[in-house]
Amino acid sequence: MLIREYMLAFEIIGLLLVATLIGGLLLMRDRAPENEPENGDASV
Numbered sequence: 001m002l003i004r005e006y007m008l009a010f011e012i013i014g015l016l017l018v019a020t021l022i023g024g025l026l027l028m029r030d031r032a033p034e035n036e037p038e039n040g041d042a043s044v
Helices: 002-043
Strands: none
Touching: none
């Protein structure tokens, strides 16, 4: 019984970590395009 509970806990923690990583990547992707044109225009 304890093993199953630990497995469920690790699975939940893993899913949360994956969700946070995906969310972070999506946020970085949303912010990156806004900064890239500004840097491109400034260099040109």
